[in-house]
Amino acid sequence: MSSANVESAIDPQALNAQVAHVTETEEDNRMFGFIVFLLSESVIFLSFFVGYIVYKTSASATDWFPAGFEGLEIKAPLINTIVLVSSSFVIYFAERCLHRENLWGFRLFWLLTMAMGSFFLYGQAVEWMSLPFGFKSGVFGGTFYLLTGFHGLHVLTGVLLQGIMLGRSFIPNNYAEGEYGVAATSLFWHFVDVIWIVLFLLIYLWQ
Amino acid sequence: MNTENTRTRDLNRVLNRRRIINLTGLAAVNLLISLWMGQQAYRWLPPQASAESVLVDKLFSFMTAVGCFIFIGVVGTLLYSMVFHRAAKYDTSDGPPIEGNVKLEIVWTAVPIILIIWIGTVSFNTYDQMSILGAIAPVTMKTVPTVPLDRKKEVLANPNPTDTSPPIEVNSRQWAWEFYYPDEGISSTELHLPVNQRARFKLTSEDVLHGFYIPAFRVKQDIIPGRAIDFSFTPIREGRYRLRDSEFSGTYFAANQTNVVVESEAAFQQWLTTAAASPAEPAENAASKEFTAAQNSGRFRWKTVKPAPAPTVNYTSSEKDSYE
Amino acid sequence: MSNALLEVESPRLPPQPETPESWRRFFTFSTDHKVIGIQYIVTAFVFFLFGGILAMVMRGELITPEADLVDHTVYNGLFTMHGTIMLFMWTFPMLNGLANYLVPLMIGARDMAFPRLNAVAFWMVPVFGVILIASFFVPGGPSQSGWWAYPPVSLQNPTGNLINGQSLWLLAVALSGVSSIMGAVNIVTTIFRMRAPGMGWFKMPAFCWTVLSAQLIQLIGLPALTAGAVMLLLDLTVGTSFFEPSRGGDPVLYQHFFWFYSHPAVYVIILPIFGVFSEVFPVYSRKPLFGYKVVVVSSLLITTFSLIVWVHHMFASGTPGWMRMLFMFTTMAISIPTGIKVFAWVATVWGGKLRLTTAMLFALGGLFSFLFAGITGIMLASTPFDIHVNNTYFVVGHFHYVINGAVVMGFYAAIYHWFPKMTGRMYYEGLGKLHFALTFIGINLIFLPMHPLGLMGMPRRVASYDPEFAFWNVIASLGGFLLGVSTLPFLLNMLSSWSRGEAAGDNPWRAIGLEWLISSPPPHENFEEIPIVISPPYGYGSDEPLVSNNPAGAVNP
């Protein structure tokens, strides 16, 4: 190489700032990755929602519901909704307790969240049992069970994850410095709640 | 170092006068070649047997010319570099450190924008004039007859009797075509159309997706089971053409073909009368034949959906190879 | 500043000959991104050969008008599996392999963000690969509904079995989706969070930008395909009626799900190849990448546009007129950011000091093919014309020019370019050039004739056709066989160079880039010392050092 007319403007100060930024912990990476994953996961729900909207708007009023079925009951699902949505606040309190190193408070609120999630699942199961149509009853039956079932699977996953986190809280010093698993589970739970709100609006309120 | 700098300055003065003259000359040559290619484009296509085909071919010729111009321009520049900008064998020095050129970058963002607006507009106008799709297109897209200006007189001279009569029903199934003329109550496995009249169709399918495609007419439409699709075009050239299934429909998809006969009004009426007089009989069916042949051959195959029974029709053609 | 860092031709000993130990690690559950990268690439290439052999049988069938070589059912299975294997088991894994190998090296990281997730994502590839190939042996054979699996054909299931080609196909595609999402989360996190100090966004090599753009598409698009696939699988196995028109379902909705992903998927495929072009051209032209910032930002523009054009695959599917026109314009708009890239490459090469190595030839050949395919793509975007050629060989010609012409050639360019880095050895230039010549001629011989065929109206997915199409098909088949043969010099070159090629040195191309500052093959954990980046990535001709420390550690003084 010929000449060396190097006048590179290297600003050491800017450089140092950037050096500092590498010391992010692996835990932060995991949270970042998890958020990316959740955003992607939400597109599946979005697709199902869009499918539902397309089916509903293109079906004629008469053949949308399976023959003999008038429409979905709202009252019980509404209670379910309230329970699930409030559990989002409860899990938030659990996290707050953990931050304040109040381990028993954490366990208490955490357990309450699990109970509320389980109540939701139970309510859902009861509703399913009482419905006069099945998965194969036309497009409405299909989308109804697909949406509520797929969401229900997520609630179940959430409750199971919460169970694991609760168990791990009994390992001494495990949660001393905050815990990625708890934060991620809680984020997941909020996600599941938000999805349910949209789902409730679409399926139950918009009939 | 010195040479390096002069070279850089040289390159920076890309737009000196001699360069401009040279470039204009080259662009003109490229333009001529591209225009010529645009004319060649017509020869790569089947005969123009419908009003739509005239429009589509013109569009294709235009896009071929534009495409050629871009292609020759870019590839030519690359080839020039490959030939004249090669490093000498033991030359390990670097090229000029040019990192970009805002003016140039603006130009080559603007040019494609202009080009696609141009291509887009031409395509839009073409589509608008074709208006091959009925009902499912919203009313705002106007339904003008598909007749390019230069043919308008000729076609208008013919009154358009099919406009008021119900559309020809096209029934597709795995793997046969059936055409039903509701006014006359005739069914046929060969499509007959009078020349220079807007032909209108109602497309339906009994089982899976099929595609209604006549290359000589440049028209195509998927048929969706459970829907009836309005479709129309204007044949303008007498002859026998091939109609093919264009949406993959299963095992004997390839055999799902038939003929379209475009004939004079008189010959068409004649055909209607003959067909009406003949009793309905099960038509020959290429898919069934292939299916039976496959059953009897020892050749390896997997289980397939059985061909639907051949349609029972008043008219079926045995002429297979005399289409264009 | 000393410029020694850029120019060291390391006087070190050639790397130790591969011992069986290190050879075996490619068959283990390694979490080293370099091992995983090579695992991906080699596995994918094996599937490429398999998919290619299916294509050879297809070309054998198509050399005569009658369906005489194989039965129609077999032919339909062949093209379905050819398309599926080539896309889901060759291109995606291959590109993930390149990304895995190169991204951490290029951004100065020791590994991916999630090494174990990385390994799991890779090992799913052989799993769903086996599932897919096993479908050849179930009753009824593999899926025969084309790689789109459009219902109702895909729901017909003539055997009546629960385990059939179509359900295995759906399972494999779903697993491939899961694996790709895992990969995407990993790569995106890595690029966002593990860049070496000093490597701001606009100091990151273009390849990493394109990989990032591509993986973002995966994250947004794949879930839609998954949703469609789940619904199709339920229709097929449980008996729901989402897409079954006879019971109220809507088969066109499936098409929207499918193309909402599968159109962007083509940019998932091409974007990293654009990245390869952006890396290869500067090195062998000895010039900086022209308009670097605009080039990398246009990758993100392509990502954005790619999400709003999918209906151009459905122009003839019964979409209303307004939709046709809308998506015609959005599709054409893609040529703007793409054009920026193409012109930038041309300007990079222009006036450089070109060295036509095998990698450079493949990159130029790839660019040539891409340009051609892009122009036919714009033609296809024009609705009235697409209506004529949709589902004809014109489309097949268009996409093989990109996917085989640009992507496969771009892949070869990448392999030749980084082979010395990956293995520490040099390939044989002469064999490489032979490989290029055969590939280039083969590709044009087979895929160019498909355009006149399509214009004449020859439908795709047929085992038998009218005699008028015979002439071009014979040429295409001969070209196809040549293309098949062209892989042989490549295989020979790779296998023999890897085992007994000359030692390559750390930076045989005198290329600029973090990966070239360390030994070949790079050591475990890549960098002795995490590099501190102080220059933009393509400093050819300007003698500025790329880093302010010595990432290779003590070895280089």
Ligand code: HEA
């Ligand atoms: C990597 C793969 C890849 C890539 C990059 C592309 C790129 C493009 N493709 Fe292609 N395409 C496929 C893979 C790909 N395609 C596949 C696999 C199918 C078929 C699937 C199947 O049916 O099985 C398909 C099918 C397909 C169709 C559907 C055809 C049909 O089924 O009827 C259409 C229609 O619009 C289309 C258009 C385009 C366009 C506009 C681009 C653009 O991105 C191209 C942009 C590039 C350029 C235009 C060149 C460079 C630009 C310039 C030099 C600037 C100046 C140029 C102009 C202003 C024109 N493609």
Ligand code: HEA
């Ligand atoms: C990355 C994607 C990719 C790649 C690389 C290829 C590569 C090739 N493809 Fe393509 N193809 C698709 C993706 C791809 N294809 C898709 C998506 C479809 C649509 C499917 C559908 O409609 O559903 C399709 C459809 C398709 C068709 C149309 C089928 C039809 O519609 O009826 C044809 C026809 O010629 C074809 C041919 C080829 C050939 C000859 C190659 C060649 O490049 C292959 C070269 C490689 C080899 C040959 C392998 C190695 C060789 C050896 C090991 C030894 C030498 C052997 C011999 C000489 C016998 N392909």
Ligand code: CUA
């Ligand atoms: Cu042989 Cu077709």
Ligand SMILES: [Cu+2]
């Ligand atoms: Cu597309």
